[in-house]
Amino acid sequence: xxxxxxxxxxxxxxxxxxxxxxxxxxxxxxxxxxxxxxxxxxxxxxxxxxxxxxxxxxxxxxxxxxxxxxxxxxxxxxxxxxxxxxxxxxxxxxxxxxxxxxxxxxxxxxxxxxxxxxxxxxxxxxxxxxxxxxxxxxxxxxxxxxxxxxxxxxxxxxxxxxxxxxxxxxxxxxxxxxxxxxxxxxxxxxxxxxxxxxxxxxxxxxxxxxxxxxxxxxxxxxxxxxxxxxxxxxxxxxxxxxxxxxxxxxxxxxxxxxxxxxxxxxxxxxxxxxxxxxxxxxxxxxxxxxxxxxxxxxxxxxxxxxxxxxxxxxxxxxxxxxxxxxxxxxxxxxxxxxxxxxxxxxxxxxxxxxxxxxxxxxxxxxxxxxxxxxxxxxxxxx
Ligand code: PMP
Numbered sequence: 001x002x003x004x005x006x007x008x009x010x011x012x013x014x015x016x017x018x019x020x021x022x023x024x025x026x027x028x029x030x031x032x033x034x035x036x037x038x039x040x041x042x043x044x045x046x047x048x049x050x051x052x053x054x055x056x057x058x059x060x061x062x063x064x065x066x067x068x069x070x071x072x073x074x075x076x077x078x079x080x081x082x083x084x085x086x087x088x089x090x091x092x093x094x095x096x097x098x099x100x101x102x103x104x105x106x107x108x109x110x111x112x113x114x115x116x117x118x119x120x121x122x123x124x125x126x127x128x129x130x131x132x133x134x135x136x137x138x139x140x141x142x143x144x145x146x147x148x149x150x151x152x153x154x155x156x157x158x159x160x161x162x163x164x165x166x167x168x169x170x171x172x173x174x175x176x177x178x179x180x181x182x183x184x185x186x187x188x189x190x191x192x193x194x195x196x197x198x199x200x201x202x203x204x205x206x207x208x209x210x211x212x213x214x215x216x217x218x219x220x221x222x223x224x225x226x227x228x229x230x231x232x233x234x235x236x237x238x239x240x241x242x243x244x245x246x247x248x249x250x251x252x253x254x255x256x257x258x259x260x261x262x263x264x265x266x267x268x269x270x271x272x273x274x275x276x277x278x279x280x281x282x283x284x285x286x287x288x289x290x291x292x293x294x295x296x297x298x299x300x301x302x303x304x305x306x307x308x309x310x311x312x313x314x315x316x317x318x319x320x321x322x323x324x325x326x327x328x329x330x331x332x333x334x335x336x337x338x339x340x341x342x343x344x345x346x347x348x349x350x351x352x353x354x355x356x357x358x359x360x361x362x363x364x365x366x367x368x369x370x371x372x373x374x375x376x377x378x379x380x381x382x
Contacts, residue, residue, distance in 0.1 A: 111144060141175070283301065310361045
């Protein structure tokens, strides 16, 4: 139950163990083409250009930055923590002048102050981390990308800990790049960088004055490949991770069968059950309010007298949790991921294990109080 890699559906895992087809075999071309179309549907971005490239989420971030940013461009980083800092590092590496709209850990950005910066800043791009995995904060992505759109600024949204878990309507909201990785709510083991890029962002890439500085991250290399596979033809730039692409196709098919709205609602429902349990145990969450709390993970302060040793006790109870990640607070909190195939059984098993681990660590609570709170919430949600 860490915030990625998460638990994967057996059908997805079976695709990884299947015989590896040639990357130019007709059956693989059909699978890759369908996965690209499905990615567009999952991101609710019918006009966007999808990219599926071997690499992790950091490569997805790099693809966005390398292609949209040229030396001297100005970039606004809406900074909610560790992964926003990484985006800033990348932007600087590609020559951007970076301005941060920085939030204290646990806080979400104030849209009005971001808008004030957009008004005065002459920015080319604005980046937002939809869910900051280091703090469990959910950014107001819709309001932020709409503000960027009003100011003609390209928006890049890091959905690594959000895509297919948190509601996101790329095209309706006007987001330019939605990027993610395979190993979280997309439901595929680590190894794929995924992006959907709006026509406006593709036009900005075409209008570049300078070549993209990275070869492996250059859209010029990847666009013909993605277009070819979608058109039912093979093309080669670098060998695609055949089995991972097959697994992606299976998972995206499952996601679309569940339906995007139903999937977002299930993640919200499971998150509410976890929150009810944490409240019952007297645990304080890192995000400062319910409205800025992610539905894909919980970040929780250790209670008085408890420290990271409780993670070992949780493991003894059968549940793997994650420690803190935010540089300023990392020894003071822990994280519980709840993405992808998470259901009521996972909620109750996890909450039960956390209760037992906390009890073993000396935290006092009425036995079963958290399980009961989660169950009550599950029952009331139907
Ligand atoms: N952005 C966010 C929000 C993340 O949570 C992560 C990874 N946890 C990344 C980017 C980087 O992804 P990866 O570790 O797959 O490179």
